[in-house]
Amino acid sequence: MLHSENASPAGDEEFLHGPTWTLTRLAGAEELAAVNDLHSRCSQGSLYKRYLGTRTGLAPDEWQHMTNGGTALTWVTYSPESPERLIAVLQLVGSAGGDSADLGLLIEDPWQNRKLGxxxxxxxxTQGHRMGATAITGTVDRRNPAMLRILKDLGASLSFGGGSVIDAVLALPTIDDRPAPAQSGRHPGSVGMASAGCVPRC
Ligand SMILES: CC(C)(COP(=O)(O)OP(=O)(O)OC[C@H]1O[C@@H](n2cnc3c(N)ncnc32)[C@H](O)[C@@H]1OP(=O)(O)O)[C@@H](O)C(=O)NCCC(=O)NCCS
Structure with missing residues (x-):
């Protein structure tokens, strides 16, 4: 089933973002190369904001951990015109205690500032509960106004994390708070398509 961005989709379904007409789905273990290709197309500035350090990609053991579907969840985003070319990767990596999940997000530069983040x-x-998390955490560079804006608008609590970073904690909605599923949409180019920590830090 394809969901609009305001839906509350199950994890194995695709998620349509109307403003960019991109689709997001759970990542597969075999997609490390495509994810690292995405990294190679991102600017150094974007990679720095994502990892708060110099990184150019993910190692196989990291990717395996991120796609294990238990203690970590990863989604990839693509345009239906180029399904093999990923334009964003989103991760939730569970904490050792299991009650929070660390958020990581990287969007390819030309796709930024279009409300996809x-x-x-x-x-x-809406998905963190699948890992048993009650909150999402993030460590954000204080010179990353877009990410800080997103988290603040969602009601995250922000605190000085030392150095140049801000620590964010975003409480997850309880089951009763979650929105009802929205009307399914269909992407014009998706006829026949099913209706849509570890080291990395935010
Ligand atoms: C940070 C990131 C995820 C944001 O996603 P995005 O799709 O570019 O952001 P959006 O288009 O959804 O915009 C988010 C908000 O930030 C605001 N914003 C963007 N740039 C801004 C700036 N320079 N100053 C102030 N606000 C800004 C936007 O106006 C928007 O607010 P609004 O909805 O109230 O208008 C994306 O740019 C990215 O991947 N950057 C590189 C990696 C990174 O920083 N990851 C985050 C750490 S995990």
């Missing part, structure tokens, strides 16, 4: 963080917020 807002929609993906909202999506993560």
């Amino acid at each position: 807002t929609a993906l963080v909202r999506h993560a917020r």
Whole structure:
């Protein structure tokens, strides 16, 4: 089933972001190369904001951990015109205690500032309960106004994390708070398509 961005989709379904007409779905273990291709197309500035350090990609053991579907969840985003070319990767990595999940998000530069980040963080917020998390945490560079804006608008508590970072904690909605499923939509180019920590830190 394809969901609009405001839906509350099950994890194995695709998620349509109307403003960019992109689709988001759970990542597969075999997609490390495509994810690292995405990294290679991102600017150093974007990679720095994502990892708060110099990184150019993910290692196989990290990717395996991120896609294990238990203690971590990862989604990838693509345009239906180029399904193999990923344009964003979103991760929730569970904490050792299991009650919070660390958020990581990287959007390819040309796709930034089009509300996709807002929609993906909202999506993560609806999915964190699948890992048993009650909150999403993030460590954000204080010179990352877009991410800080997204988290603040969702009601996250922000606190100085030392150095140049802000620590964010975003409480997850309880089951009763979650929105009712929205009307299914259909992407014009998706005829026949099913209706849509570890090291990395936010
Ligand atoms: C940070 C990131 C995820 C944001 O996603 P995005 O799709 O670019 O952001 P959005 O288009 O959803 O915009 C988010 C908000 O930030 C605001 N914003 C964007 N740039 C801004 C700026 N320079 N100053 C102030 N606000 C800004 C937007 O106006 C929007 O607010 P609004 O909805 O009230 O208008 C994305 O840019 C990205 O991947 N950057 C590189 C990696 C990274 O920083 N990851 C986050 C740490 S895990």
